[in-house]
Amino acid sequence: MISLKNISKKFSTKQGTIVAVEEVNLDIKKGEIFGIIGYSGAGKSTLIRLLNGLEKPTSGEIIVNNEDITKINEVKLRQVRQKVSMIFQHFNLLWSRTVEENIAFPLEIAGIPPAQRSQRVKELIDLVGLEGRGHYYPSQLSGGQKQRVGIARALANRPEVLLCDEATSALDPETTDSILDLLVSINAKLGLTIVLITHEMQVIQKICGRVAVMEKGHVVEEGNVLDVFQNP
Ligand code: ADP
Ligand code: ADP
Numbered sequence: 560m561i562s563l564k565n566i567s568k569k570f571s572t573k574q575g576t577i578v579a580v581e582e583v584n585l586d587i588k589k590g591e592i593f594g595i596i597g598y599s600g601a602g603k604s605t606l607i608r609l610l611n612g613l614e615k616p617t618s619g620e621i622i623v624n625n626e627d628i629t630k631i632n633e634v635k636l637r638q639v640r641q642k643v644s645m646i647f648q649h650f651n652l653l654w655s656r657t658v659e660e661n662i663a664f665p666l667e668i669a670g671i672p673p674a675q676r677s678q679r680v681k682e683l684i685d686l687v688g689l690e691g692r693g694h695y696y697p698s699q700l701s702g703g704q705k706q707r708v709g710i711a712r713a714l715a716n717r718p719e720v721l722l723c724d725e726a727t728s729a730l731d732p733e734t735t736d737s738i739l740d741l742l743v744s745i746n747a748k749l750g751l752t753i754v755l756i757t758h759e760m761q762v763i764q765k766i767c768g769r770v771a772v773m774e775k776g777h778v779v780e781e782g783n784v785l786d787v788f789q790n791p
Contacts, residue, residue: 560589566619579605581776592753594763597773603756611643644718646709648725652697659693665715683711703734723755
């Protein structure tokens, strides 16, 4: 489904060159929940931004569905972004719009007609458990409910991959568990591939099958969660 081949990403700054990601190789399979864990500065965000084409690698190939996304034009890249969508630590909702309007936003951009749009929004609200909250504004929701809106919006155009960037890091442990349960049920129900980055081992242990451990831009360990986190 997703292959990273010898991916490096360097940033030029006034202080010199920063190597954010170096020589990373990863294979993520269709339908799995794959975790990427590491301390702050390890290169996780850069890696996830490379996966949906927000950044271009300095070298290497990123194959998504048999296509090298480092070599395609903007129009095709936008199609890839519909297939690979994302949720965020701070939700990134539109604050002046209601839950329904936030979820409808990507459908609007994709040119879906209003009647179909509201039908789809209704399905998504049910899917993420926000029944009765459609007319609320983000400021009237709890953190967990806001992330449910983020998830519904990310799923609107039926992506094949969901990237989660520290998606539970702003939430308390109980709410974290309920959002992770939702991700597991979406993965099972829709067969969606999930790639999740976090600095929290409990998150990986709770829902991921496989994990890559990042340190200073490198993947230093990779494998089944049970093997990687096994006590010596
Ligand atoms: P993580 O998500 O694991 O905290 P990041 O991918 O954000 O790590 O950062 C990895 C390294 O790359 C850090 O040293 C960071 O400062 C650097 N970095 C990330 N983005 C940029 C950028 N746009 N310009 C310069 N340096 C960057
Ligand atoms: P629009 O006018 O398109 O409805 P907004 O003005 O509501 O958009 O928001 C634009 C961006 O600013 C959004 O991406 C949102 O994340 C951010 N934003 C707006 N208000 C707030 C706020 N009170 N707190 C945090 N972010 C906000």
